[in-house]
Amino acid sequence: MDLEDYPLTIVLLQEMLKDVVRTKTYQNVIYQNGFLFKDKIVLDVGAGTGILSLFCAKAGAKHVYAVECSHMADMAKQIVEANGFSNVITVLKGKIEEIDLPVPQVDIIISEWMGYFLLYENMLNTVLYARDKWLVAGGVVLPDKASLHLTAIEDADYKEDKIEFWNNVYGFDMTCIRKQAMLEPLVDTVDQNQIVTNCQLLKTMDISKMTPGDASFTASFKLVAERNDYIHALVAYFDVSFTKCHKLMGFSTGPRSRATHWKQTVLYLEDVLTICEGEEIVGSMTIAQNKKNPRDVDIMLEYSLRGLHCNVSRTQYYKMR
Amino acid sequence: MDLEDYPLTIVLLQEMLKDVVRTKTYQNVIYQNGFLFKDKIVLDVGAGTGILSLFCAKAGAKHVYAVECSHMADMAKQIVEANGFSNVITVLKGKIEEIDLPVPQVDIIISEWMGYFLLYENMLNTVLYARDKWLVAGGVVLPDKASLHLTAIEDADYKEDKIEFWNNVYGFDMTCIRKQAMLEPLVDTVDQNQIVTNCQLLKTMDISKMTPGDASFTASFKLVAERNDYIHALVAYFDVSFTKCHKLMGFSTGPRSRATHWKQTVLYLEDVLTICEGEEIVGSMTIAQNKKNPRDVDIMLEYSLRGLHCNVSRTQYYKMR
Numbered sequence: 001m002d003l004e005d006y007p008l009t010i011v012l013l014q015e016m017l018k019d020v021v022r023t024k025t026y027q028n029v030i031y032q033n034g035f036l037f038k039d040k041i042v043l044d045v046g047a048g049t050g051i052l053s054l055f056c057a058k059a060g061a062k063h064v065y066a067v068e069c070s071h072m073a074d075m076a077k078q079i080v081e082a083n084g085f086s087n088v089i090t091v092l093k094g095k096i097e098e099i100d101l102p103v104p105q106v107d108i109i110i111s112e113w114m115g116y117f118l119l120y121e122n123m124l125n126t127v128l129y130a131r132d133k134w135l136v137a138g139g140v141v142l143p144d145k146a147s148l149h150l151t152a153i154e155d156a157d158y159k160e161d162k163i164e165f166w167n168n169v170y171g172f173d174m175t176c177i178r179k180q181a182m183l184e185p186l187v188d189t190v191d192q193n194q195i196v197t198n199c200q201l202l203k204t205m206d207i208s209k210m211t212p213g214d215a216s217f218t219a220s221f222k223l224v225a226e227r228n229d230y231i232h233a234l235v236a237y238f239d240v241s242f243t244k245c246h247k248l249m250g251f252s253t254g255p256r257s258r259a260t261h262w263k264q265t266v267l268y269l270e271d272v273l274t275i276c277e278g279e280e281i282v283g284s285m286t287i288a289q290n291k292k293n294p295r296d297v298d299i300m301l302e303y304s305l306r307g308l309h310c311n312v313s314r315t316q317y318y319k320m321r
Numbered sequence: 322m323d324l325e326d327y328p329l330t331i332v333l334l335q336e337m338l339k340d341v342v343r344t345k346t347y348q349n350v351i352y353q354n355g356f357l358f359k360d361k362i363v364l365d366v367g368a369g370t371g372i373l374s375l376f377c378a379k380a381g382a383k384h385v386y387a388v389e390c391s392h393m394a395d396m397a398k399q400i401v402e403a404n405g406f407s408n409v410i411t412v413l414k415g416k417i418e419e420i421d422l423p424v425p426q427v428d429i430i431i432s433e434w435m436g437y438f439l440l441y442e443n444m445l446n447t448v449l450y451a452r453d454k455w456l457v458a459g460g461v462v463l464p465d466k467a468s469l470h471l472t473a474i475e476d477a478d479y480k481e482d483k484i485e486f487w488n489n490v491y492g493f494d495m496t497c498i499r500k501q502a503m504l505e506p507l508v509d510t511v512d513q514n515q516i517v518t519n520c521q522l523l524k525t526m527d528i529s530k531m532t533p534g535d536a537s538f539t540a541s542f543k544l545v546a547e548r549n550d551y552i553h554a555l556v557a558y559f560d561v562s563f564t565k566c567h568k569l570m571g572f573s574t575g576p577r578s579r580a581t582h583w584k585q586t587v588l589y590l591e592d593v594l595t596i597c598e599g600e601e602i603v604g605s606m607t608i609a610q611n612k613k614n615p616r617d618v619d620i621m622l623e624y625s626l627r628g629l630h631c632n633v634s635r636t637q638y639y640k641m642r
Contacts, residue, residue, distance in 0.1 A: 082495075083493050165335065
């Protein structure tokens with residue numbers, strides 16, 4: 001993500017900071033694992049207000065380089081100074097790919113790089129670039145694991161509201177917009193009672209080892225109905241974890257966990273699936289960066305259900321943009 | 322507003338269409354005043370999906386030119402065709418300032434050009450340009466009146482949440498962001514029970530006669546407390562009206578009216594004013610387009626209260642961006 005163009009408004013900043021699942025997890029990871037930070041050199045990729053750098057400095061880091069390319073870097077400098085950490089934290093305004101880091105290597109790279117659907121408008125490539133350029137052998141990336149999951153939900157009311165709405169707008173047929181709406185995954189909060197099947201792990205990425213190409217992949221899935229119901233959408237969400245902590249730490253953005261600002265990502269199905277307990281939706285999801293606009297994510301979903309009341313096999317395309 | 326750059330997403334389109342105060346008022350104005358439209362040539366400025374053009378066509382317009390510069394113009398073309406109005410509505414993709422209108426004059430200009438705070442990222446200048454270039458003498462602009470209003474509210478909890486939050490963020494001092502947050506008016510819904518004073522009309526603009534420069538002005542105000550209370554913010558909102566209808570029609574976006582997607586605009590005060598019933602806040606508000614970025618609105622607020630418990634006089638600056 002090109003933070004320079006990113007609308008890092010105060011309202012958005014506050015939403016992210018007030019997302020306690022997000023911010024408190026990072027705070028706990030840092031404060032409860034002082035042994036990782038003590039006398040270490042840390043690089044904070046996409047530092048924003050500098051909050052993670054401040055946590056690291058307070059946890060005993062020797063020095064923290066906070067890199068932020070938006071105008072927020074100027075704020076971060078003031079914040080670092082106001083809190084008396086000017087001697088520990090250096091804010092660098094610029095893109096990771098263009099800045100001169102004053103040290104040859106860092107011990108730890110920390111970043112909150114995750115976007116909606118994990119991969120939409122994310123900073124992952126920037127983190128991997130920094131890792132390859134500056135992380136010492138045996139250094140730590142925080143977080144170091146990120147997983148994408150899939151499940152299926154009943155969502156009659158909302159699909160009616162968001163998708164079928166376009167069939168009749170004040171008496172007019174706007175079905176061409178319905179087609180567009182079907183192509184765009186919806187970032188929204190799903191109630192856990194809507195979940196009809198198991199939750200399937202699609203992919204785990206090891207941030208300490210992966211290449212940028214590993215963020216494009218095809219993963220197969222099998223979703224087994226846990227009750228008789230209808231299925232209107234598949235829902236994707238992600239977990240991140242910090243496996244280098246004294247004990248495993250992390251958080252999930254799934255519908256069964258406390259809500260975060262990432263919510264979940266809803267992919268509406270063309271068909272309403274009438275599914276019986278024990279029946280399986282099998283298929284695969286292919287995720288790729290859009291070639292023209294690398295911020296966009298292209299998704300191909302293949303699925304089929306061979307059930308008592310429903311026999312369907314289909315391919316749908318989505319684009320997050 | 323440069324619609325080409327405007328994120329006319331499907332979610333936003335739906336929010337605007339589902340704003341029934343907005344869309345139903347336009348529909349009622351058009352359907353209940355067929356005499357205005359019968360055999361007339363209409364220009365729809367910033368047509369979006371073409372919904373207003375469809376209303377006009379259905380109301381008996383001879384021809385409607387729907388001008389839209391975003392990619393939504395392609396959708397509008399499909400929608401016009403799907404609804405059988407291709408012979409009445411012509412969708413023109415482009416900027417008003419650059420398109421070739423196939424007729425020398427139009428009888429009616431209709432537009433939903435209003436932005437947050439009426440004037441933020443609005444299309445008013447485009448409407449005025451179209452009016453001066455194409456509107457026949459005695460032609461009608463819909464809506465033809467827009468008014469900006471001001472009132473004062475108690476808002477302790479929300480100011481704490483939005484502004485004072487920055488004083489202590491997970492233990493760190495981010496007061497430099499507090500300063501920024503104070504500069505940015507907040508678009509949000511205000512409960513009518515928070516209103517402490519009268520509502521004062523600041524300015525009425527006559528869209529059929531005004532010049533672009535009339536959207537920059539200084540207006541004085543006097544807000545009289547209707548009860549003993551504290552005042553944390555001033556709140557601005559707008560009304561629009563269609564005075565050429567058979568009877569006066571229009572809507573208000575004020576806190577005492579049904580909520581719209583425009584909500585209200587909250588300007589937090591540096592001081593908390595302790596005000597007694599009958600005491601007056603007097604002052605003036607100066608509104609100007611930002612010279613560097615014409616989409617931005619600069620606001621200067623001067624106010625003073627000479628009260629029993631509070632004696633304050635201050636100037637504050639805000640910028641909507």
